[in-house]
Amino acid sequence: MTAAALLTVEHLTMRFGGLVAIDDLSFAAADREITAIIGPNGAGKTTVFNCLTGFYKPTVGQLTLIRPGSEPALLERMEGFRIARAGVGRTFQNIRLFPAMSVLENLIVAQHNELMRASAFSIAGLLGLERYRAAEARALDRARFWLDRLGLTGVADRDAGGLPYGDQRRLEIARAMCNGPVLLCLDEPAAGLNRAESVALNELLREIRDTQNVGILLIEHDMNVVMGISDRIVVLDYGRKIAEGPPEAVRNDPTVIQAYLGEEEDADLRPEVAGELGRERRP
Amino acid sequence: MVDNAASGADLSRVWKVLREAGLTALIAGFLAVPLIGLRTIGGRDGMAVESRWDMLMIAVAVVFTGRLVLIALRRVLPRLGAGVGKIGSFGTLFARHRSGLAGLALALALALPLMPFSDRYLVDIATLVLIYVMLGWGLNIVVGLAGLLDLGYVAFYAVGAYSFALLGTVYEWSFWACLPVAGACAAAFGILLGYPVLRLRGDYLAIVTLGFGEIIRVVLTNWVEFSGGPNGIASIPRPTLLGLEFSRRAPEEQSFHHFFDIDYSGDHRITFLYYVILLLALLTNLFVLRIRKLPLGRAWEALREDEIACRALGINPVNTKLSAFALGAMFGGFAGSFFASRSGFISPESFTFIESALILSIVVLGGMGSQIGVVLAAAAIILVPEFLREFSEYRMLAFGAAMVLIMIWRPRGLLAHRAPTVSLGQSGARP
Numbered sequence: 001m002t003a004a005a006l007l008t009v010e011h012l013t014m015r016f017g018g019l020v021a022i023d024d025l026s027f028a029a030a031d032r033e034i035t036a037i038i039g040p041n042g043a044g045k046t047t048v049f050n051c052l053t054g055f056y057k058p059t060v061g062q063l064t065l066i067r068p069g070s071e072p073a074l075l076e077r078m079e080g081f082r083i084a085r086a087g088v089g090r091t092f093q094n095i096r097l098f099p100a101m102s103v104l105e106n107l108i109v110a111q112h113n114e115l116m117r118a119s120a121f122s123i124a125g126l127l128g129l130e131r132y133r134a135a136e137a138r139a140l141d142r143a144r145f146w147l148d149r150l151g152l153t154g155v156a157d158r159d160a161g162g163l164p165y166g167d168q169r170r171l172e173i174a175r176a177m178c179n180g181p182v183l184l185c186l187d188e189p190a191a192g193l194n195r196a197e198s199v200a201l202n203e204l205l206r207e208i209r210d211t212q213n214v215g216i217l218l219i220e221h222d223m224n225v226v227m228g229i230s231d232r233i234v235v236l237d238y239g240r241k242i243a244e245g246p247p248e249a250v251r252n253d254p255t256v257i258q259a260y261l262g263e264e265e266d267a268d269l270r271p272e273v274a275g276e277l278g279r280e281r282r283p
Numbered sequence: 284m285v286d287n288a289a290s291g292a293d294l295s296r297v298w299k300v301l302r303e304a305g306l307t308a309l310i311a312g313f314l315a316v317p318l319i320g321l322r323t324i325g326g327r328d329g330m331a332v333e334s335r336w337d338m339l340m341i342a343v344a345v346v347f348t349g350r351l352v353l354i355a356l357r358r359v360l361p362r363l364g365a366g367v368g369k370i371g372s373f374g375t376l377f378a379r380h381r382s383g384l385a386g387l388a389l390a391l392a393l394a395l396p397l398m399p400f401s402d403r404y405l406v407d408i409a410t411l412v413l414i415y416v417m418l419g420w421g422l423n424i425v426v427g428l429a430g431l432l433d434l435g436y437v438a439f440y441a442v443g444a445y446s447f448a449l450l451g452t453v454y455e456w457s458f459w460a461c462l463p464v465a466g467a468c469a470a471a472f473g474i475l476l477g478y479p480v481l482r483l484r485g486d487y488l489a490i491v492t493l494g495f496g497e498i499i500r501v502v503l504t505n506w507v508e509f510s511g512g513p514n515g516i517a518s519i520p521r522p523t524l525l526g527l528e529f530s531r532r533a534p535e536e537q538s539f540h541h542f543f544d545i546d547y548s549g550d551h552r553i554t555f556l557y558y559v560i561l562l563l564a565l566l567t568n569l570f571v572l573r574i575r576k577l578p579l580g581r582a583w584e585a586l587r588e589d590e591i592a593c594r595a596l597g598i599n600p601v602n603t604k605l606s607a608f609a610l611g612a613m614f615g616g617f618a619g620s621f622f623a624s625r626s627g628f629i630s631p632e633s634f635t636f637i638e639s640a641l642i643l644s645i646v647v648l649g650g651m652g653s654q655i656g657v658v659l660a661a662a663a664i665i666l667v668p669e670f671l672r673e674f675s676e677y678r679m680l681a682f683g684a685a686m687v688l689i690m691i692w693r694p695r696g697l698l699a700h701r702a703p704t705v706s707l708g709q710s711g712a713r714p
Binding site: 153156 | 570573574577578579581582584585588589591592593594595596597598599600701703704705706707
């Protein structure tokens with residue numbers, strides 16, 4: 001691994017009663033790199049995210065966020081909102097915007113903590129002090145930057161819930177970025193996007209990686225996205241890591257191919273995944 | 284041929300309608316046998332059962348025709364509803380002329396006691412309306428902005444009222460000194476209620492808050508040494524204007540009519556009380572309008588929209604919810620002190636569940652989160668029963684019917700237009 005590790009996951013195990021969703025998983029994600037977690041349905045990918053972001057408490061294991069210039073944060077001991085404050089941003093598989101609030105408000109709410117501090121728990125804000133007004137102007141600038149980048153400036157004052165699906169997906173990424181994360185966790189950002197949209201998404205994620213000083217952790221089924229932009233791939237199957245490495249290595253790994261294409265009797269095969277993997281394998 | 288087919292379809296439709304009405308009548312018949320059909324009467328040798336089959340038949344017939352009418356209405360109502368919806372777009376119309384309308388309403392409110400047609404009665408009623416407007420605005424923080432369904436809001440109203448009543452009668456504090464204390468007490472109770480219910484939402488939250496409201500009332504009723512129990516607390520001090528009292532027998536240098544050298548009139552006090560509550564309500568309004576545009580207010584709304592997303596953005600849901608409960612309760616407490624001071628006497632009777640329901644319906648009818656909607660709804664809910672006293676027996680019936688109709692036609696309230704708290708146009712110089 002070339003870049004510095006940003007997140008280390010060590011011996012992560014998550015049990016739900018008798019079901020072992022994640023079994024002794026260890027990997028690392030680097031700063032300014034895109035690390036993808038892939039695997040068949042039910043492999044435990046979203047569970048990893050939920051452990052990382054504090055929605056589940058892991059049964060066993062240590063999750064450490066290593067930020068330059070401050071103490072490492074032990075994520076498994078923190079509450080969800082504190083993990084977010086420590087710098088882990090995330091998006092959701094089923095989009096979770098604030099639908100009745102405007103697009104711009106969604107991006108402003110994401111900067112809540114900074115603004116709350118500037119408003120001195122609303123007192124400076126109620127009095128309309130300069131210090132709060134300046135902070136609000138900064139927040140608006142940041143929101144405006146992302147609106148421009150995503151081409152959503154024209155709909156900034158519309159309700160977020162009324163946006164087309166693809167725009168909602170991208171808005172959720174922008175909202176996570178406005179929160180100022182050091183690690184951005186994206187749960188299937190390309191789900192439901194058409195070809196052109198997923199190409200645009202690739203570009204957006206590359207740009208975020210190259211310009212925004214974050215590491216990206218990505219769960220994705222769309223192999224165009226995964227193979228196109230990942231620096232590293234972790235493959236899960238039944239909660240265990242079966243492969244890890246750069247895209248070329250993972251693509252040709254026989255265990256991975258078997259996990260995806262399955263044995264003869266495996267009926268739970270995603271044809272588009274099989275097709276993608278098959279096409280990649282042929283030459 | 285074509286005619287035949289059409290009439291066949293008609294026949295089957297008629298049959299369907301009749302069957303539905305018949306089924307309803309059958310169920311009603313079953314239910315009505317013990318309720319209407321049979322009656323116990325005290326005879327000479329103990330109880331006897333008397334049957335009233337004729338009344339049962341009438342009830343069943345009423346249900347049958349009622350169902351037919353309802354089916355007919357169901358075809359007409361949506362069209363009617365669309366019409367109402369069109370009128371209802373006055374929500375957006377309102378939003379467009381909001382500042383103008385608000386200014387007009389404010390001017391009207393300020394000038395009301397000075398109008399030639401206004402009398403003691405009118406000003407008194409207006410004061411009552413304003414109490415409910417203030418309560419509605421306070422509850423709007425909890426229900427409209429933070430989306431926490433609170434059925435026990437009257438508890439904070441009671442806490443505020445009793446705080447002032449006790450401090451005022453036992454320690455002889457003045458109204459203005461008590462006001463912040465009463466607000467703080469109510470806010471503390473808001474946090475007390477907030478803590479255990481943090482994890483609850485929707486119906487569960489509603490039930491617990493309902494219970495909390497009842498607990499406060501029951502404690503006030505039964506803890507006689509503390510609150511006077513059902514006898515309540517009497518001779519609560521009235522608010523003063525910079526130390527000037529509004530009573531005939533006050534010492535000369537301390538009474539309003541002596542100070543301004545005018546004849547004593549009971550109207551002065553009524554008018555003064557009106558302006559006090561107007562001031563308090565306007566403060567509430569100003570606060571809510573401002574806090575909506577601050578991070579805290581936006582976090583409340585975000586919490587209402589999606590709590591999980593809030594947590595993923597680093598918003599502390601505990602503090603955010605508690606602050607909504609506390610601030611909502613605080614304004615309830617202010618209103619409570621004013622209520623105690625205005626009536627001079629309070630007892631647990633004034634703080635029953637029906638008050639909570641009334642305040643909540645003001646918020647819901649007005650449109651969750653809409654400030655001016657609350658004013659309209661409060662005016663309607665307080666004034667209509669006041670002016671239709673002859674029909675007071677049917678008040679609850681009309682109330683229920685109005686609720687049902689509003690929920691059918693405008694499920695989000697009379698004025699459910701939400702304006703964004705920040706917009707690029709207003710704040711940014713972008714081409």
